[in-house]
Amino acid sequence: MEVSLQPAAHTTGRLRDRLSFRDFGRKWKNRGMRLLLLVMAIAAIAPLLSVFIYVFQQGGSSLNWSFFSEVPVPVGETGGGMLNAWVGTVTIVLMASVVGIPWGIAAGIYLSEYGKGKLGNVLRFATDILTSVPSIIIGLFAYAIIVVPLKRFSAHAGAAALAVIMVPFVTRTTEELLKLVPNHVREAGLALGLPRWKVVLWIVLRGSAGGIMTGVMLAVARVAGETAPLLFTAFGNRFLSLSLDQPMATLPVQIYTYAISPYEEWHRQAWAGAFVLVIFVFTLNLFTRLIMARRR
Amino acid sequence: MANPILETKEVSAWFGKHQAVRGISFSAEPNTINAMIGPSGCGKSTFLRCLNRLHEEVEGARVEGSVLLSKEDIYGQGVDPVAVRRRIGMVFQKPNPFPSMSVFDNVAAGLRLAGIHKRSVLAEVVERSLVQAALWEEVKDKLKQPGTSLSGGQQQRLCIARALAVNPPVLLMDEPTSALDPISTAKIEELLVNLKNDVTIVIVTHNMQQAARISDQTCFFLTGELVEAGETSRIFTNPQDTRTEQYITGRFG
Structure with a gap:
C-alpha cells in the first residue's frame, strides 16, 4: 500500500495564515x-x-439594642426584643453540641479506624441515610420519645433533636478527614510500639484536628438555623427561661411565629431575627474558611 | 552463626489466600547490617514486616513460623505485638514524621507514649537520638518547628532518630533511601554504618550497590523465597545460585 509522505493540509503553511x-x-x-x-x-x-x-x-x-436586651412585650405595645430567643438558641445549640460533637467524632473514629468489615459498611450506610432524613422527622422522633412521655415541651427535647441531626454530619466529616491521614503515618506509630488507640488519639486525630473542627463548626451552623425539629420539642416561650425542662424560645421558631402573625411590629422583629441568624451562620462559615485557608 | 540476635524459622506470610513469603529461615548476628535484595514483589518487604509483627495489622493478613529475638519467639503465646515493636524499631520507605508534631515531639513520641514525661530525660534522649541520626547540628535550633517542615532527607533522619529514641536492639528499614536524592542517600548510608555499633540493622533495598556498600550479610529473595544468603562480599563475587548470579549481573529484575 502506498503511504503518503506529504504532510496533511492543515499542518502546512504559516501560522499567521487566515483561519478557515x-x-x-x-x-x-x-x-x-x-x-x-x-x-x-x-x-x-x-x-x-x-x-x-x-x-x-x-x-x-x-435591629436595635433592645432586640438583644429585652423580652417580647404584649401585642400592641411597641418595643421589646428577642432576648429570650437568642439566649434559648445559644443554650439549646450548646447542649446539642456537648452531646452531638463527641458522639459524632467517636463514631467517625470507629468508622475510619475499625469499621472495615460488614458492620462498618452497615453503619456507614445508616449514617448516610440519617444525614438525609428530613429534620422534621427527627423532631417528631424527639417529640414521641421525650415530649410525650414527660408530658411537657422542653429545651432538653429540642437539644436532643438537634444533637441527633448533628451526629451523622460530624461522623462523616470525621471519618473522611481521618481517612486523609496516610496509612504509613499510622504504621509509624504502631512500629514505635504504640497501642492502636494511642495511635488513633495522639497521632491520627491530632493530625486532622483542624479539619475536624471546621466540620464541627459547619454542623453547628447548620443546626443553629433548624426550625422544624424545634417546633414541637423546645416549642417556644414568651419569657426568658433558663430551665432546661421547660419550653424554651429559639430564634428560628420565634422568627416563624412572628412572621406568620398579622402584626406589623412582629414582622419587623422577625426580620431583625432573620438578620441576626444569617449573620451568625455567615460568620461561622467565614471563620471556618479562614481557619482552613490558614492551615493550607 | 554463633549467637544470632534475630533468627527466623520457616516464616510464611499471606495476604488473604495469596502467599507472599514462603518458609524463610534467616539469622542476623548482633551489630551487623543485613540487606534484603530482590525484584519488586519478591516478598522482602512483607518478610521485614513480619519481623516486628506489623504484617498482621493488614486486613486479612496471616503469619506462620517463628521469629526469635534473643532466643524469645515474638509470635509466642501471650506476647503482645506492642511489646515487640518497642524492641524492634522500623523506618519506612517514605519519610513519615507525625503530622502537627514538632521535631522535638516527634523524637520524644515513643518515650512519652511509654509514660516517660520528665522534661530533662526527654531533652537528653532527644538530643542523643538526633546526634545518633546525624541530624542534631541541622535541627538544634529548629526543635519547635513542625517535623514536616524539614527536607525529605532530614525527615527520614528524623524518623531514624524517632525509632532510635526508644533504644531498640534491632532496627528494620524498608527501602529508607528510595525516596531521597543521592546526597541524602549517602548521608543515611554513612549513618547506618556508624549505627552498627549500637543496633542490628535489617534493611530492604532495591539498590544492589547500596547493599554491596554497607551490608555485612546479603539475602536474595525471589517470588517469596530466600534463594541465597551469605556474606555480602561472597554473594556479589561468588554467588552459588544461578538466579542470584543472574540478578546481580542485571539479567532480570
Whole structure:
C-alpha cells in the first residue's frame, strides 16, 4: 500500500495564515458556550444574593439594642426584643453540641479506624441515610420519645433533636478527614510500639484536628438555623427561661411565629431575627474558611 | 552463626489466600547490617514486616513460623505485638514524621507514649537520638518547628532518630533511601554504618550497590523465597545460585 509522505493540509503553511471559515465557527461556538455557562453560574447564586440583600435591608433597619436586651412585650405595645430567643438558641445549640460533637467524632473514629468489615459498611450506610432524613422527622422522633412521655415541651427535647441531626454530619466529616491521614503515618506509630488507640488519639486525630473542627463548626451552623425539629420539642416561650425542662424560645421558631402573625411590629422583629441568624451562620462559615485557608 | 540476635524459622506470610513469603529461615548476628535484595514483589518487604509483627495489622493478613529475638519467639503465646515493636524499631520507605508534631515531639513520641514525661530525660534522649541520626547540628535550633517542615532527607533522619529514641536492639528499614536524592542517600548510608555499633540493622533495598556498600550479610529473595544468603562480599563475587548470579549481573529484575 502506498503511504503518503506529504504532510496533511492543515499542518502546512504559516501560522499567521487566515483561519478557515470552519475555524471561525469553532471559535464563536467556544465563546458562546462559555458565556452560557457564566450566565448559569451567576443565575445560581442570584437567589442567595437577593436573599442576603433583602434580609440585610429589612433586618438591618429593624435591629436595635433592645432586640438583644429585652423580652417580647404584649401585642400592641411597641418595643421589646428577642432576648429570650437568642439566649434559648445559644443554650439549646450548646447542649446539642456537648452531646452531638463527641458522639459524632467517636463514631467517625470507629468508622475510619475499625469499621472495615460488614458492620462498618452497615453503619456507614445508616449514617448516610440519617444525614438525609428530613429534620422534621427527627423532631417528631424527639417529640414521641421525650415530649410525650414527660408530658411537657422542653429545651432538653429540642437539644436532643438537634444533637441527633448533628451526629451523622460530624461522623462523616470525621471519618473522611481521618481517612486523609496516610496509612504509613499510622504504621509509624504502631512500629514505635504504640497501642492502636494511642495511635488513633495522639497521632491520627491530632493530625486532622483542624479539619475536624471546621466540620464541627459547619454542623453547628447548620443546626443553629433548624426550625422544624424545634417546633414541637423546645416549642417556644414568651419569657426568658433558663430551665432546661421547660419550653424554651429559639430564634428560628420565634422568627416563624412572628412572621406568620398579622402584626406589623412582629414582622419587623422577625426580620431583625432573620438578620441576626444569617449573620451568625455567615460568620461561622467565614471563620471556618479562614481557619482552613490558614492551615493550607 | 554463633549467637544470632534475630533468627527466623520457616516464616510464611499471606495476604488473604495469596502467599507472599514462603518458609524463610534467616539469622542476623548482633551489630551487623543485613540487606534484603530482590525484584519488586519478591516478598522482602512483607518478610521485614513480619519481623516486628506489623504484617498482621493488614486486613486479612496471616503469619506462620517463628521469629526469635534473643532466643524469645515474638509470635509466642501471650506476647503482645506492642511489646515487640518497642524492641524492634522500623523506618519506612517514605519519610513519615507525625503530622502537627514538632521535631522535638516527634523524637520524644515513643518515650512519652511509654509514660516517660520528665522534661530533662526527654531533652537528653532527644538530643542523643538526633546526634545518633546525624541530624542534631541541622535541627538544634529548629526543635519547635513542625517535623514536616524539614527536607525529605532530614525527615527520614528524623524518623531514624524517632525509632532510635526508644533504644531498640534491632532496627528494620524498608527501602529508607528510595525516596531521597543521592546526597541524602549517602548521608543515611554513612549513618547506618556508624549505627552498627549500637543496633542490628535489617534493611530492604532495591539498590544492589547500596547493599554491596554497607551490608555485612546479603539475602536474595525471589517470588517469596530466600534463594541465597551469605556474606555480602561472597554473594556479589561468588554467588552459588544461578538466579542470584543472574540478578546481580542485571539479567532480570
